[in-house]
Amino acid sequence: MSSVASVHSLWTAAAGAPGRIPAPRIEYVQLSPTLIILGAAIVGVLIEAFLPRRSRYYAQVLLSVVALAAAFAAVIGLAAGGFGSSKAHLAAMGAIAVDGPALFLQGTILLVSLIAVFTFAERRLDPVAHGKRVDSFAAQAAAVPGGEAEQAAVKAGFTTTEVFPVLLFAVGGMLIFPSANDLLTLFIALEVFSLPLYILCALARRQRLLSQESAVKYFLLGAFSSAFLLFGVALLYGYAGTVSYAGIAEVISDGARQVDPALAGTMGNDVLLLIGGALVLMGLLFKVGAVPFHMWTPDVYQGAPTPVTGFMAAATKVAAFGALLRLLYVVLPGMRWDWRPVMWGVAILTMLGGAVLAITQTDIKRLLAYSSIAHAGFILAGVIAASQDGISSVLFYLAAYSFVTLGAFAVVTLVRDAGGEATHLSKWAGLGRRSPLVAAVFAVFLLAFAGIPLTSGFAGKFAVFKAAAESGAGWLVVVGVISSAIAAFFYIRVIVLMFFSEPKADGPTVAVPSVLTSTAIAVGVAATLVLGLAPQYFLDLAGHAGIFIR
Amino acid sequence: MNPVYYLYLAALLFTIGAAGVLIRRNAIVVFMCIELMLNACNLAFVTFSRMHGNLDGQIIAFFTMVVAAAEVVVGLAIIVSIFRTRHSASVDDASLMKL
Numbered sequence: 001m002s003s004v005a006s007v008h009s010l011w012t013a014a015a016g017a018p019g020r021i022p023a024p025r026i027e028y029v030q031l032s033p034t035l036i037i038l039g040a041a042i043v044g045v046l047i048e049a050f051l052p053r054r055s056r057y058y059a060q061v062l063l064s065v066v067a068l069a070a071a072f073a074a075v076i077g078l079a080a081g082g083f084g085s086s087k088a089h090l091a092a093m094g095a096i097a098v099d100g101p102a103l104f105l106q107g108t109i110l111l112v113s114l115i116a117v118f119t120f121a122e123r124r125l126d127p128v129a130h131g132k133r134v135d136s137f138a139a140q141a142a143a144v145p146g147g148e149a150e151q152a153a154v155k156a157g158f159t160t161t162e163v164f165p166v167l168l169f170a171v172g173g174m175l176i177f178p179s180a181n182d183l184l185t186l187f188i189a190l191e192v193f194s195l196p197l198y199i200l201c202a203l204a205r206r207q208r209l210l211s212q213e214s215a216v217k218y219f220l221l222g223a224f225s226s227a228f229l230l231f232g233v234a235l236l237y238g239y240a241g242t243v244s245y246a247g248i249a250e251v252i253s254d255g256a257r258q259v260d261p262a263l264a265g266t267m268g269n270d271v272l273l274l275i276g277g278a279l280v281l282m283g284l285l286f287k288v289g290a291v292p293f294h295m296w297t298p299d300v301y302q303g304a305p306t307p308v309t310g311f312m313a314a315a316t317k318v319a320a321f322g323a324l325l326r327l328l329y330v331v332l333p334g335m336r337w338d339w340r341p342v343m344w345g346v347a348i349l350t351m352l353g354g355a356v357l358a359i360t361q362t363d364i365k366r367l368l369a370y371s372s373i374a375h376a377g378f379i380l381a382g383v384i385a386a387s388q389d390g391i392s393s394v395l396f397y398l399a400a401y402s403f404v405t406l407g408a409f410a411v412v413t414l415v416r417d418a419g420g421e422a423t424h425l426s427k428w429a430g431l432g433r434r435s436p437l438v439a440a441v442f443a444v445f446l447l448a449f450a451g452i453p454l455t456s457g458f459a460g461k462f463a464v465f466k467a468a469a470e471s472g473a474g475w476l477v478v479v480g481v482i483s484s485a486i487a488a489f490f491y492i493r494v495i496v497l498m499f500f501s502e503p504k505a506d507g508p509t510v511a512v513p514s515v516l517t518s519t520a521i522a523v524g525v526a527a528t529l530v531l532g533l534a535p536q537y538f539l540d541l542a543g544h545a546g547i548f549i550r
Numbered sequence: 551m552n553p554v555y556y557l558y559l560a561a562l563l564f565t566i567g568a569a570g571v572l573i574r575r576n577a578i579v580v581f582m583c584i585e586l587m588l589n590a591c592n593l594a595f596v597t598f599s600r601m602h603g604n605l606d607g608q609i610i611a612f613f614t615m616v617v618a619a620a621e622v623v624v625g626l627a628i629i630v631s632i633f634r635t636r637h638s639a640s641v642d643d644a645s646l647m648k649l
Contacts (some may be wrong), residue, residue, distance in 0.1 A: 070606035216632050
């Protein structure tokens with residue numbers, strides 16, 4: 001075939017003397033938040049190798065906190081330097097975008113992770129084992145549950161301090177995910193943050209069978225979905241001949257240009273674009289936890305150690321929605337009329353599905369998992385707006401939601417009985433009489449989830465629905481309000497259960513946490529109230545951050 | 551030979567892998583099917599790379615291989631740990647949590 005021969009000449013020409021390959025230009029300062037986190041993660045691995053066991057915990061906690069704080073300072077520095085607005089820039093040869101949404105989401109992820117580290121490091125909740133304080137992670141993850149090796153490890157007071165570097169690796173991937181500016185970086189970032197999360201899920205100290213089961217489910221389904229994402233990337237590469245976001249967007253918007261006859265079959269072929277775009281979206285919607293890709297969420301949230309669940313529910317959602325926004329607004333705006341109806345359907349299914357399924361739940365962690373699915377639907381309503389208000393409302397909602405989630409899961413770690421955390425809802429009956437403060441704090445979080453005015457949930461929902469309504473998605477907002485009402489029912493039901501029913505005689509005890517978990521919960525409450533009472537400053541911040549660079 | 555045939559092969563392999571994930575019950579086999587899907591992606595990348603006459607696709611294939619290797623490390627660790635606990639790698643047995 002002649003067309004094939006013409007392609008061949010491209011290769012034979014390249015077979016001559018190889019030219020010098022120019023070194024890529026890397027803007028280290030602009031990438032510093034990610035580099036600090038990944039560097040600290042590697043130092044954390046070295047600490048595991050070289051420090052004696054008794055000092056590892058303190059070294060790891062200190063390292064993680066310092067690294068996350070330093071990376072946050074770097075993000076603030078970049079934002080103050082104008083990289084969020086006028087100096088927005090494509091760094092690392094166009095692979096990573098440094099712009100408003102990226103910096104806003106990176107800052108949110110870093111703050112959330114900093115608080116998550118506090119809950120990871122908590123050592124006052126589990127009873128002292130053989131004279132040593134222990135956290136909520138397995139003594140030795142490789143030991144068979146209930147076996148001799150595990151008993152020996154518990155007796156020796158081992159703890160899995162590896163969770164801190166593993167957490168930092170996950171955070172590193174999450175920082176790249178919303179700022180990835182080509183599809184290869186997107187895929188690598190997805191794997192870099194997913195693989196550590198699979199491991200973290202398997203590390204619970206109590207109920208290790210549940211924990212391992214959740215890890216296996218998360219791993220198999222996560223790998224399955226990332227294979228779909230990768231095939232979508234392959235098809236988009238076939239469509240455009242490049243994986244950079246700007247390059248693909250150019251080919252989409254410039255459909256009528258001349259193409260090389262050798263490439264007529266693939267380049268600019270709409271079938272490749274539609275299938276590829278759909279597969280990539282599918283991979284991202286899986287991470288977001290949108291119906292019909294939500295199956296993993298309740299099982300993984302229930303089985304994973306609760307500090308990990310809180311981190312995952314908050315930070316993964318922020319990162320994945322950031323990537324989804326950038327994909328839809330930078331790569332596929334030319335296909336708006338194709339993806340909007342599909343996303344309408346997904347958003348409606350997600351809002352209603354999450355809210356309705358949550359009603360039947362009897363486990364507090366599963367209930368919060370279904371509530372997170374419903375919230376993913378509300379955020380999708382803002383994504384669909386396809387306007388600048390849509391971007392900034394989603395950014396605000398993500399920031400508000402992540403702190404509430406982290407705080408709520410931190411409260412869940414406090415309510416305990418002999419088997420560890422008492423997550424069954426019947427155990428929570430009468431908690432308000434037994435421990436008014438904890439129940440009141442949890443009630444604040446539930447009211448924020450329900451979107452009651454004066455909490456951050458209301459401000460976020462209002463912003464998202466307003467953006468959706470202004471873009472002509474009125475019916476979507478109606479469905480959103482209806483599902484908010486359904487969701488409010490089961491949040492209020494938990495509050496009623498806590499305050500207006502008699503405590504049982506063999507009910508759970510509320511553990512007194514150390515300053516670490518207390519800080520996490522206090523920050524959650526403070527963020528809920530501040531973002532609810534005076535949201536304007538933060539709405540402005542998100543509004544200024546709402547422009548993607550291309 | 552027309553390179554489009556390789557795309558058909560890639561799509562076919564990907565479909566076989568996806569069907570295997572949904573049908574098979576052994577976690578190891580499910581995992582192998584996922585690897586098959588990743589390799590189908592690689593084939594598609596390399597084919598597109600040749601059709602477009604640029605090297606991006608071939609470089610991405612190397613990245614995919616590294617990712618697949620990392621996934622094996624994590625995945626096998628998790629599957630082996632659950633196998634040692636339950637003496638079974640069937641995904642049907644892992645059903646402590648239900649709707």
